[in-house]
Amino acid sequence: MAKVYAGDIAGKAVVTIEGTVMGDVDNMIFDVNTGILVDLVIKPDAELNRQKYRVEGKFILVPFSSVCAVRDYIVVDDNRAIKK
Amino acid sequence: MHADITSMLGLDVYTQKGIFVGRVDDAVIDPEQGIVSGLALGNINKELFDHKGKGVVIPYRLVTAIGDIILMRHLTRNGQANREDE
Numbered sequence: 001m002a003k004v005y006a007g008d009i010a011g012k013a014v015v016t017i018e019g020t021v022m023g024d025v026d027n028m029i030f031d032v033n034t035g036i037l038v039d040l041v042i043k044p045d046a047e048l049n050r051q052k053y054r055v056e057g058k059f060i061l062v063p064f065s066s067v068c069a070v071r072d073y074i075v076v077d078d079n080r081a082i083k084k
Numbered sequence: 085m086h087a088d089i090t091s092m093l094g095l096d097v098y099t100q101k102g103i104f105v106g107r108v109d110d111a112v113i114d115p116e117q118g119i120v121s122g123l124a125l126g127n128i129n130k131e132l133f134d135h136k137g138k139g140v141v142i143p144y145r146l147v148t149a150i151g152d153i154i155l156m157r158h159l160t161r162n163g164q165a166n167r168e169d170e
Binding site for chain 2: 003004005006007009010027028029030031032033034035036037038041064065067069070
């Protein structure tokens with residue numbers, strides 16, 4: 001995967017491996033010291049079951065480690081995305 | 085400390101010696117490694133950079149602090165960046 005601009009990722013649709021639409025990327029949270037991306041902030045789809053994920057206000061947080069692919073869509077592994 | 089990508093946008097970038105570098109336009113992401121690999125700067129200090137393009141990308145490892153402004157390491161290898169010698 002090539003490097004991408006954060007501005008290009010913002011607004012992209014997030015789908016799970018199973019093909020469920022989760023919502024659109026709103027923001028990303030990173031560690032200031034290391035630059036490691038911690039979470040993906042997603043504006044959830046109206047039909048999404050938010051209870052499975054970490055909810056912050058009207059957004060849901062998904063660990064960046066669950067992201068499988070970043071291209072036309074952001075593909076997320078649902079098993080790693082749900083809160084423990 | 086954790087921060088939002090969008091909270092960095094528009095911040096001014098200075099070196100640790102107080103030289104203005106540019107303003108953050110965007111962040112460069114390496115999705116494979118899951119890191120912020122660089123910052124794309126616009127409105128760059130023309131005295132530092134000898135090229136005509138609109139902006140530059142600085143590696144994120146040079147960034148030392150993010151607050152109301154962003155501080156990065158002062159590179160002395162680049163002759164133009166080392167203003168003290170002039």
